[in-house]
Amino acid sequence: MKKMIATMTVVASLFTLSACGSEQEEQTAETQEENTVDLTRAPDAKWNSVSGIQAPVESTDGPEDNSPVPHGYARTPQGAVQAAILGQVWLATADDETWPDVSATMTAPGQGRDQWAQGRSLMTVSGTVENPPVFKGFHISDYSEDEAQVVLATEYP
Structure with a gap:
């Protein structure tokens, strides 16, 4: 269970770091959210x-x-x-x-x-x-x- 939490923390950290990217990445995230079914x-x-x-x-x-x-x-x-x-x-x-x-x-x-x-x-x-x-x-x-x-x-x- 501890390994799973640690892995999820690493993944969450990567998402947080990548969110600090460019405006184009923000637009891609918005487009993906709009296309969510x-x-x-x-x-x-x-x-x-x-x-x-x-x-x-x-x-x-x-x-x-x-x-x-x-x-x-x-x-x-x-x-x-x-x-x-x-x-x-x-x-x-x-x-x-x-x-x-x-x-x-x-x-x-x-x-x-x-x-x-x-x-x-x-x-x-x-x-x-x-x-x-x-x-x-x-x-x-x-x-x-x-x-x-x-x-x-x-x-x-």
Whole structure:
């Protein structure tokens, strides 16, 4: 424990010394602070029922368009969370006419999409979910402006 405190003290001292640098370094620090993203803040969204499952359907983080299915989320952690939740809801509830659009718009090309589409084509889905799952939380395990990995916590009845 003493080694950890000593290391943190050295690191803190280095940061303090480097803060005495030039104006350009101060501007860089300000830019980094502006670009800091909050990976724990939930989307400030309006929630509604989507085929019986409560989901975040509208927020400043998206979706930009709902036709043919929701798409166009902000490149923010909150947009990623909203896209993850709505993606799961739509994958689970898309009716027989909508599922090809869900597959093409809400999933990434590859073996996973192909397997989902193959399985989905063998069944019929319609109506609303009775005793639906409830989204309880999320964890963003990896994030950049181009990609995000979101783990969803869901309670099933």
